[in-house]
Amino acid sequence: MVDATAFYQAAVDNGIDLICGVPDSLLKDLSAALHENAAKDQHVVVPNEGAGIALGTGHYLATGHTPLVYMQNSGLGNAVNPLVSLTSQDVYQIPLVLLIGWRGQPGKDDEPQHRLQGRVTIPLLETLEIPSRLLPSDTAAAAKCLGESVATAKARSGPVAIVVQRGTFDASSGTDIVTNGYELSREDALLAVVGSLDSRDAVVVTTGKASREIYEHRQSLGPIGPKQEFLSVGSMGHASQIALGVALGQPDRRVFCLDGDGALIMHMGSLALIGSSAPLQFVHVVLNNGCHESVGGQATVGFEIGIPEIAMACGYSASASVSNVTDLTNSLQGFREIEGPCLLEVRVSATARKDLGRPQEPPSAGRDDFMEFLRL
Incomplete structure (x- = not known):
């Protein structure tokens, strides 16, 4: 070697x-x-x-x-x-x-x-x-x-x-390069977001461990109904535009994008398009751990820039930054009472479970499940 x-x-x-x-x-x-x-x-x-x-x-x-x-x-x-x-x-x-x-x-x-x-x-x-x-x-x-x-x-x-x-x-x-002082794990933050969803809310999840964590949560629930999450297993940085496409195609449905700091920064121009498109029921959740945790923990500039402020400058109607479940839940509830697009930065720890699994079904099956959900 x-x-x-x-x-x-x-x-x-x-x-x-x-x-x-x-x-x-x-x-x-x-x-x-x-x-x-x-x-x-x-x-x-x-x-x-x-x-x-x-x-x-x-x-x-x-x-x-x-x-x-x-x-x-x-x-x-x-x-x-x-x-x-x-x-x-x-x-x-x-x-x-x-x-x-x-x-x-x-x-x-x-x-x-x-x-x-x-x-x-x-x-x-x-x-x-x-x-x-x-x-x-x-x-x-x-x-x-x-x-x-x-x-x-x-x-x-x-x-x-x-x-x-x-x-x-x-x-x-060695591998892990970056640690930070935040205690909230990404997985717990994701579960809090999923727990706040209504039955018609659609969710698009960014690539990497976020999608894997959502997949494991869905698997733990068993076959309880149509899958309302689309897991972007590839195409880093494009989850927000997939979510925007869903929101513009079905403007009567609330659409959540669960994004990461590295993915957001990779194609930050997407913020401007979301802001100018003004989807009224669009909620953009950015899970910011300040690093590329999925591939080794190399630092991003996620903690050096003001993501909520950038979103507001791009035309989002509201934004906030939180680092605990209580504030996260309260912010999401508040976003339901106003027109979007809204952005919530959630600052999380740079950690993940070592036994985290991967989707076992072909991606096309996930596509079919999500499209079936969107027909409801």
């Missing part, structure tokens, strides 16, 4: 003085090493993968140094536009190294949302005319691979990619 700290040192030795990206579970041990060793201006967790490409481009323009941008392969979709219209050899010819975690790799078991992306990762890089190679699982060979990739990026004046398979980095660096 590759020693993550040694890999970071190899990056420094090859003249890389900016490493930025969106955290990925396959790269969480590298993220831990970066957190421990890199200065703040040398390692930046960006809101989305396209922003990482753009940040790396600016760094190259300012310094002439090749940056490294890391991401999960699912983030390639966010990165395609700047890769082809900014950094490519046909445009500004920006040398940079992509480090891509390969979820859904063919032949390896993975969740449904990763399977297609896993199959198309290498073909997509070929279509984008980005040379790629697999990162070796030996530390010395991995360092050599990184050095050769930097040289290739410089020689071709364009991006190159290193694809990382599951289990490549040594887990000895």
Whole structure:
């Protein structure tokens, strides 16, 4: 396995003085090493993968140094536009190294949302005319691979990619990076929200552990009726727009979006569209733990910005921030008495149960159940 700290040192030795990206579970041990060793201006967790490409481009323009941008392969979709219209050899010819975690790799078991992306990762890089190679699982060979990739990026004046398979980095660096002082767990907050729902309320849940926690709660109840929750097992950052689509399609139904801080920040422009669309029965609950907890605990800027204030500036009719169940319940009750859209930030701890399960049914079954509920 590759020693993550040694890999970071190899990056420094090859003249890389900016490493930025969106955290990925396959790269969480590298993220831990970066957190421990890199200065703040040398390692930046960006809101989305396209922003990482753009940040790396600016760094190259300012310094002439090749940056490294890391991401999960699912983030390639966010990165395609700047890769082809900014950094490519046909445009500004920006040398940079992509480090891509390969979820859904063919032949390896993975969740449904990763399977297609896993199959198309290498073909997509070929279509984008980005040379790629697999990162070796030996530390010395991995360092050599990184050095050769930097040289290739410089020689071709364009991006190159290193694809990382599951289990490549040594887990000895540790994982959880961020803790905070909040006692309320996300799961307890979610259960409080679900407990406040009326039978016709529709719920769209963001990807990651929030959806898994809601799924387990639903399973514990048994077959008691139509499922009023749509679990976004993939498409990070888009749950609020799915919820907005539901709200605009059925304006007489109250719609809840259960979001996360990392997901919200990834596509923050969605707040402006929700505010300007003014769905009167839209409730946006942002579970803010200040980190990407599902993939290792790397910090977001969730605690450094005013999410309720941003929502109000975007046209939401009301917002609040809470950190306990009593205030959460009271705020949701108050939102029922006014026209939306409303946003509730719930500050929660950066923890989750170790035995948290995953949905066992195919996502299409969840789609059918939710659509059946919406017909009622």
